Structures are given as C-alpha cells and as structure tokens.
Amino acid sequence: MKQVALAAYARGNPRASDFRVEEVPxxxxxxxxxxxxxxxxALDPLLRFSVDETTLTGASRVEPGSVMVGPAVGxxxxxxxxxxxxGDVVEARSGWQEYCVLxxxxxxxxxxxxxxxxxxxxxxxxxxxxxxxxxxxxxGIVRVGRVxxxxxxxxxxxxxxxxSIAGQIVKVLGGRAxxxxxxxxxxxxxxxxGFDAAANYKAPDFAAQLAAALPQGADVYLDxxxxxxxxxxxxHLKRGARMPMCGFIAYYGVGMEGPGPDRLxxxxxxxMNKGLxxxxxxxxxxxxxxxxxxxxxxxxxxxRFAEAFVEGIEAAPEAFSSVFSGHxxxxxxxxxxxxxx
Amino acid sequence: MKQVALAAYARGNPRASDFRVEEVPxxxxxxxxxxxxxxxxALDPLLRFSVDETTLTGASRVEPGSVMVGPAVGxxxxxxxxxxxxGDVVEARSGWQEYCVLxxxxxxxxxxxxxxxxxxxxxxxxxxxxxxxxxxxxxGIVRVGRVxxxxxxxxxxxxxxxxSIAGQIVKVLGGRAxxxxxxxxxxxxxxxxGFDAAANYKAPDFAAQLAAALPQGADVYLDxxxxxxxxxxxxHLKRGARMPMCGFIAYYGVGMEGPGPDRLxxxxxxxMNKGLxxxxxxxxxxxxxxxxxxxxxxxxxxxRFAEAFVEGIEAAPEAFSSVFSGHxxxxxxxxxxxxxx
Numbered sequence: 001m002k003q004v005a006l007a008a009y010a011r012g013n014p015r016a017s018d019f020r021v022e023e024v025p026x027x028x029x030x031x032x033x034x035x036x037x038x039x040x041x042a043l044d045p046l047l048r049f050s051v052d053e054t055t056l057t058g059a060s061r062v063e064p065g066s067v068m069v070g071p072a073v074g075x076x077x078x079x080x081x082x083x084x085x086x087g088d089v090v091e092a093r094s095g096w097q098e099y100c101v102l103x104x105x106x107x108x109x110x111x112x113x114x115x116x117x118x119x120x121x122x123x124x125x126x127x128x129x130x131x132x133x134x135x136x137x138x139x140g141i142v143r144v145g146r147v148x149x150x151x152x153x154x155x156x157x158x159x160x161x162x163x164s165i166a167g168q169i170v171k172v173l174g175g176r177a178x179x180x181x182x183x184x185x186x187x188x189x190x191x192x193x194g195f196d197a198a199a200n201y202k203a204p205d206f207a208a209q210l211a212a213a214l215p216q217g218a219d220v221y222l223d224x225x226x227x228x229x230x231x232x233x234x235x236h237l238k239r240g241a242r243m244p245m246c247g248f249i250a251y252y253g254v255g256m257e258g259p260g261p262d263r264l265x266x267x268x269x270x271x272m273n274k275g276l277x278x279x280x281x282x283x284x285x286x287x288x289x290x291x292x293x294x295x296x297x298x299x300x301x302x303x304r305f306a307e308a309f310v311e312g313i314e315a316a317p318e319a320f321s322s323v324f325s326g327h328x329x330x331x332x333x334x335x336x337x338x339x340x341x
Numbered sequence: 342m343k344q345v346a347l348a349a350y351a352r353g354n355p356r357a358s359d360f361r362v363e364e365v366p367x368x369x370x371x372x373x374x375x376x377x378x379x380x381x382x383a384l385d386p387l388l389r390f391s392v393d394e395t396t397l398t399g400a401s402r403v404e405p406g407s408v409m410v411g412p413a414v415g416x417x418x419x420x421x422x423x424x425x426x427x428g429d430v431v432e433a434r435s436g437w438q439e440y441c442v443l444x445x446x447x448x449x450x451x452x453x454x455x456x457x458x459x460x461x462x463x464x465x466x467x468x469x470x471x472x473x474x475x476x477x478x479x480x481g482i483v484r485v486g487r488v489x490x491x492x493x494x495x496x497x498x499x500x501x502x503x504x505s506i507a508g509q510i511v512k513v514l515g516g517r518a519x520x521x522x523x524x525x526x527x528x529x530x531x532x533x534x535g536f537d538a539a540a541n542y543k544a545p546d547f548a549a550q551l552a553a554a555l556p557q558g559a560d561v562y563l564d565x566x567x568x569x570x571x572x573x574x575x576x577h578l579k580r581g582a583r584m585p586m587c588g589f590i591a592y593y594g595v596g597m598e599g600p601g602p603d604r605l606x607x608x609x610x611x612x613m614n615k616g617l618x619x620x621x622x623x624x625x626x627x628x629x630x631x632x633x634x635x636x637x638x639x640x641x642x643x644x645r646f647a648e649a650f651v652e653g654i655e656a657a658p659e660a661f662s663s664v665f666s667g668h669x670x671x672x673x674x675x676x677x678x679x680x681x682x
Contacts, residue, residue: 226609245613251606260601265592267605268567271621272589278619280612 306331
C-alpha cells in the first residue's frame with residue numbers, strides 16, 4: 001500500500017515537497033483492532049499545525065518520517081472489535097495512508113471511529129457538510145454570530161467548506177450573505193449557491209467590490225482568514241458587530257509575529273471604536289444539533305454541499321499545498337483514495 | 342481668567358508643550374445660557390484622541406489655538422436658564438478653562454450639564470467612581486465580563502480610575518482580583534484597596550510576578566492598555582476567557598500601524614487556540630444602574646474611591662502628559678481648578 005509521510009517541517013505555506021510517498025506492507029489488525037481501507041481524505045487547513053516545528057510535541061505534531069495525520073472516511077475490511085464489521089463505513093483520523101489499523105477502545109479525546117449511514121447521505125459529506133466544517137459553519141453563524149433575519153453577514157474564505165455552508169445557513173435564517181473568495185469563477189459559484197453578493201479578493205477592485213456588496217455595512221463577519229482580507233472588511237462592520245473567528249489561514253505559517261508594520265494597534269482601534277465582539281471557536285461547541293439541522297436543510301434542498309475531488313493518495317501533498325496558495329474549487333476539497341464498494 | 346489651549350497636535354505621547362496657558366476675559370452668559378466656575382478637571386486618557394490630527398474633524402478633535410475639551414465639575418455662578426441656579430454643582434464637558442458659558446438646551450449627544458447632589462457624595466466623584474470611569478468598570482466586570490463568584494479577573498492599568506474600581510467590584514461579586522500596575526507603591530496600594538494580588542509591569546521580574554499571581558490562570562481580563570502588558574497576560578488566560586476591552590493606551594499615539602514586527606498573527610492565534618471572547622466597549626452601555634450599584638457599594642463601605650489632585654489649571658498639561666508616561670497616583674487624577682464653595 002501507499003502512504004504519505006512528512007519529509008520536513010513546513011515553513012510558510014506547505015509545499016508538496018514537504019511530503020514523500022512511500023510503499024509499505026498492508027498492516028494486519030491485532031486483538032481489539034480494525035483494519036480500514038481509506039476512501040476519502042480531507043485536507044483541512046488546520047492540518048498546517050501538524051507539520052509545524054513550533055507546535056507542541058504530543059498535541060498533534062507529526063515528526064518527519066511519520067505518516068501524515070488527518071481526518072478520513074474509510075471502509076472496515078477486517079475487524080477484531082465487536083462494534084465494527086467488514087463493510088461498515090466510518091469517519092476516523094486515520095491519516096494519509098491507503099490502509100490503517102485502529103484500536104477503537106484506545107481512541108484519543110476525539111472518540112472512536114464514527115459509523116456512517118450511507119443511506120442518509122454520501123459518506124464523503126462526513127468530512128464536510130455533515131462533519132467538522134458543517135459544525136464550524138453552524139457554530140459560527142447560529143451560536144457565536146447569533147444571526148437573525150435581516151442581518152447582513154460577510155464571510156471570508158466563502159468558497160471553502162466552512163464558508164460555502166455558512167452562507168447558505170445565513171440564507172436559511174433570513175439573512176443576507178456576502179462572500180469573499182479568490183477568483184471570479186469562485187465568486188460566480190457562490191452566487192449560484194445562493195449568496196446575495198460576492199467579492200473577489202484577488203481582483204484589483206476588491207475594495208470597490210466589497211463596498212458595493214456592503215452598502216449598509218455588516219452585522220456579522222465570519223472570519224476564517226485574517227490578514228489583508230480582514231483588514232479590508234473591518235471598516236465595513238457596523239457598531240456592535242459580531243466577529244466569530246474560526247480560522248486564520250493568512251497566519252498559519254507565520255508564528256506569533258510576522259513582518260512589520262504591527263497591525264495590532266489598528267485592530268484594537270477597530271474593536272474599541274466599533275464595540276466589536278470577537279470570539280474564537282473551533283468545531284463542535286454545540287454537539288450534534290448543528291449536524292442534525294444541516295442534514296435536515298440538505299434533505300429539504302435548502303443547502304447544497306459542493307465537493308471537489310483529486311484522485312489517488314499521491315495527489316494529497318500537492319492538493320494540500322493548493323489549500324494555502326489558493327485553488328479554484330468551491331466547497332470541500334477531498335482526495336479520493338479508493339472507490340466506494 | 343486662565344484657559345488652556347492646544348498649541349499643536351500631539352505626536353506619540355502628549356507633552357505639556359503641546360498646550361499653552363492663556364489669560365482671557367471671563368465670558369458672560371447670554372439668553373438661555375449659564376456661567377460655570379470650574380472646580381475639577383478630569384484628565385481622561387481618551388482625550389488623547391481629541392489632540393490627534395488623524396481624528397475626524399467634528400468628532401471631538403480640537404484645532405490648535407482652541408481651548409482643550411474634557412469633562413469637568415463646575416459651580417453655576419450665573420444662570421439665564423430655568424433649570425440651573427447659582428450654587429448648583431454640575432458635571433459638564435466644559436473643557437480646560439476657569440470659567441465656561443454653556444447653553445443647556447443646545448447640548449450635544451452627551452446631554453445637558455448633569456446636576457450633582459453634594460450631600461450624596463463628594464462632587465469630584467462625578468468624574469470618577471460615580472461618572473464615566475465607574476460606569477466603564479461596571480460594564481467591563483458585570484455586563485461584558487459576566488464575572489461571578491470564584492472567577493479570577495486580571496485587570497490592566499489597575500491603578501487607574503477604571504481599574505481600581507473594577508477590582509473592587511470583582512471582590513463585591515466574590516471573585517479574585519489581580520491588578521497590574523506600574524511601580525511597587527501602586528501595587529501595594531492595590532492590595533490596600535482589596536485586590537488579592539498585584540504585579541508590577543515595570544519590574545524586571547514582571548513575568549514571574551504575573552505567573553505567581555495567576556497560578557490557575559484567569560477567567561476574565563479587563564484590558565485597558567494593549568501592548569506589552571496584554572502580550573504578557575494572554576498566555577495566562579483560560580480557555581473561553583472573556584476579555585472586555587475598554588481602552589488601549591499603549592496604542593493611542595500609534596495610529597493604525599505601529600513599528601514591526603506584526604503582533605496580530607499571535608493575537609489571532611491566542612483568540613483561536615483559547616476560544617477567547619473579546620468585546621470592545623466605552624462608557625455607559627447600561628444606563629444608570631451601574632452608578633446606582635456603585636453608589637450603594639460605596640455607602641456600604643465595600644468600594645473605596647481613590648483620587649489624586651494636582652492644583653491649578655496651569656498644572657493640567659503636565660498632569661495630562663503624566664497619564665501616558667506613567668505616574669505614581671492610584672485612582673482618578675484630577676486637576677483642582679478652584680476650591681469648592
């Protein structure tokens with residue numbers, strides 16, 4: 001089987017050359033263990049921290065030479081555990097490898113592999129709309145952002161897995177959704193998903209596009225990026241605006257301090273002058289309610305989930321790198337490692 | 342009479358030489374106007390923005406050559422308005438001058454001069470514990486910080502008017518109050534006011550003092566300063582900590598961007614990693630309830646309010662400058678312009 005190991009810690013944006021593809025024997029499950037065949041890998045931006053030398057050992061840092069970690073969907077092909085049978089499809093953090101042995105009873109705080117119901121939704125959505133990204137979108141819009149009918153909500157990285165769902169939740173709640181994405185095609189795709197307006201941060205007239213999309217300002221800013229995009233959004237926030245913060249991809253490779261000038265004084269000034277409310281959060285604050293609501297909205301046709309696939313585990317390093325350099329996909333970017341049975 | 346005019350916009354921290362003292366005739370009140378004799382001036386740090394060239398005209402910017410603005414307590418010495426009589430003591434934004442003519446019916450959004458009851462509390466407290474600083478402390482601790490019994494609350498600029506009251510409100514609510522101030526004498530004064538611990542940010546072992554004062558971390562950080570002090574506090578905040586932000590004196594003279602490196606990436610990282618909740622606010626969010634509670638706590642002896650005085654309006658420029666360079670007073674720094682009747 002093939003697996004992808006970390007070759008060297010990333011500096012700045014990860015590159016494909018930070019990884020290497022290896023061939024190794026398929027492992028065999030021992031007592032209480034199961035063998036998974038990987039179907040899909042999710043290239044979550046937060047995995048950037050697992051390939052950073054400055055991340056604390058033991059948290060989720062991968063050492064060079066070790067297999068890359070990350071969430072995946074896989075099929076049970078052999079089981080020595082009473083709760084899992086061959087043919088079951090599960091979501092697990094089984095990493096970048098074609099096969100993986102797991103011990104469900106020795107799982108970390110994330111819990112044992114989560115069994116999926118293929119009749120309920122495509123199993124790949126467990127890594128997107130019905131997984132971490134969907135949860136994050138729900139928390140940001142519903143719980144932290146407290147969006148209600150009539151609110152204008154601006155969303156950075158709106159073409160991503162979180163942002164594309166977040167905008168559609170805004171619409172379900174009766175708000176106005178404004179997305180920021182890189183490229184005219186992605187912006188058009190956002191409008192197609194139901195966003196009311198979109199602004200292309202790669203365009204020379206981005207500032208004008210944003211101003212035109214937010215003539216009355218914004219009540220909520222779901223921030224997934226930080227950096228230049230956030231600096232452009234802040235002047236458009238209304239007094240008392242809420243700013244749920246679920247990521248900061250502009251700074252993932254930067255560490256605690258970036259090159260000057262220091263933008264923190266201006267950030268403080270905006271928080272004070274506008275009475276902004278900022279809250280950082282990650283993942284599953286509110287349990288399963290969010291996923292149940294999203295599943296219901298998907299069944300009702302009110303939320304569509306976009307997925308983009310690259311083929312084969314060898315493609316993972318390059319695709320992961322593209323998450324940071326900007327790519328043309330809308331929705332969740334997945335690696336299809338093997339066909340579903 | 343004497344008045345203090347702005348001589349030149351401040352750059353960086355204000356200096357006494359940015360102002361000049363002038364002698365002019367005492368003005369006479371016209372129809373509907375009152376004449377005030379100034380008793381006390383408050384040297385609020387936020388007045389920094391009134392002497393900044395980059396502040397929008399019309400907001401509260403003072404043009405060079407004009408009399409400096411600011412909150413004051415004064416006595417009515419002549420009145421052509423039915424609601425005010427000679428001998429009344431009021432709080433008003435009458436500026437840095439020994440006498441001032443005001444038209445109560447033409448007041449700005451801050452409202453007409455507020456009549457004070459000298460039997461209720463010393464009138465100078467209208468500029469401190471029973472004025473804007475008291476309100477800010479109350480909002481930060483009670484409303485935004487949502488402090489409850491058992492919470493550990495760390496307070497920057499704890500020797501200031503806001504901070505010294507905020508810490509005492511924490512104690513009333515059953516929390517643990519940790520103050521940060523400049524100088525061992527100020528820290529001792531905080532303990533005397535009832536703070537549980539204090540850390541001297543000017544001491545070489547500030548980091549160790551802070552760590553010793555926060556062995557379990559902090560649930561709430563009332564931030565009034567930003568800059569190096571806040572960078573030192575952030576690592577001690579617990580997951581989900583609240584950070585009410587009522588000022589950022591470290592950056593008042595800086596504008597939107599300071600000299601590098603850029604500390605915003607690290608700020609984002611702390612917000613996300615710890616799920617921090619930050620909210621900027623200023624003054625009177627919650628109406629009079631805060632001042633009534635504080636007045637009650639003062640009557641009950643549960644809150645003491647410290648004031649420090651400098652004498653004579655000529656002393657205002659130097660005293661204002663000392664607010665930014667650091668001074669040795671605890672509590673509200675006031676200029677006593679004239680004796681009370």
